[in-house]
Amino acid sequence: MAERLKVHVDPDKCQGHARCKALAPELFELDEYGNAHEAGDGTVPAGLEDKAWLAKSNCPEIAIDVTEE
Numbered sequence: 001m002a003e004r005l006k007v008h009v010d011p012d013k014c015q016g017h018a019r020c021k022a023l024a025p026e027l028f029e030l031d032e033y034g035n036a037h038e039a040g041d042g043t044v045p046a047g048l049e050d051k052a053w054l055a056k057s058n059c060p061e062i063a064i065d066v067t068e069e
């Protein structure tokens, strides 16, 4: 069975660049200040794993963690 991924945004590092939301809108939500947090509990739906890694690698603040469960 494939590993299930989770995304997590570190709120102390996020500066609101919003690249995560642009690249993986299914996985991230922005608050009223433009800072991101993971959608739901951060679980990455099947088929969106590449977007999770893409968002992580494109965050200028290195605020996104992708973990394998």
Ligand code: F3S
Residues within 6 Å of the ligand: 009, 013, 014, 015, 016, 017, 018, 019, 020, 021, 034, 035, 036, 058, 059, 060, 061, 062, 063, 064
């Ligand atoms: Fe924040 Fe990085 Fe997204 S700074 S808004 S987690 S691209």
